[in-house]
Amino acid sequence: MSEERIEIVCPHCGAINRVPGGADLAAGKCGKCHQRLLVGGPVAATEESFDRFVTRNAMPVVVDFWAAWCGPCRAMAPVYERVAAKMEKEFRFLKVDTEAEPGLASRYQIRSIPTLMILHKGRVVAQRAGASDGHALEAWLQQYGITA
Template sequence: MVDTDKHIVCPECGGTNRVAAGKPLAMAKCGKCHADLFAGHPASVDAAIFDRQITRSDVPVVVDFWADWCGPCHAMAPSFEAAARELEPKLRFLKLDTEAEPQVAARYNIRGIPNLIVFKHGKVLAQRAGAMDARSLKAWLTPFAG
């Protein structure tokens, strides 16, 4: 299989970056704002950056739809952090606050939280509602880390 350049969206500014084939994604920085493209933890995003991430990134994007008032969301947060530390840069990890961005939650018919969706090139690859422990989360996500 030929290694090709990858398009990676910056979680800070939303800029799309082309990372050369063979360059470690974990070391890549944004050409626009100079932030690390992968920081080893989930990035909180608004609707605009969310849309760019799921449509323009060549890496599968895992989104945790959550809210501050949600106890199970807070209980799952350390597991989501641990998965990001372990699986980035093979996957991108994002958090989207459904209270701040209700239109995005409505678009994906989010009725219960926490709710995780894996996207690639704008398409939903998988979706799962409910909190998961670290082991279950890793087992569910590993097949998408290709």
């Protein structure tokens, strides 16, 4: 009898890893580069890596669209990092610099930053604009905790 497997994209090399559904992801390592699958924070995504992360991860993906010149983005960055470290077994967290990746900002019609978006299996599930504190961000994410 075969055990159900889920796909997790390596944040280091982009390889797609198939792991047992009940596996402890905190201990998981990439089969290709042998680095940890969970990194304790958000992963910087590029136009090249973005689609792989949002379509091939079994878990929902939270994306922070931001820019270095944006004061609210800089203020929210440590909050986003803390929540990412706390909830990364349930969500994959990405950061997209809208200045460096204008194609992604255009594709998702990002009009204000920071904008947070939850995607699952390539589909936008939820979106919100504006900075958030940690409690509000966690509560918002818990509404959309989607099982693989």
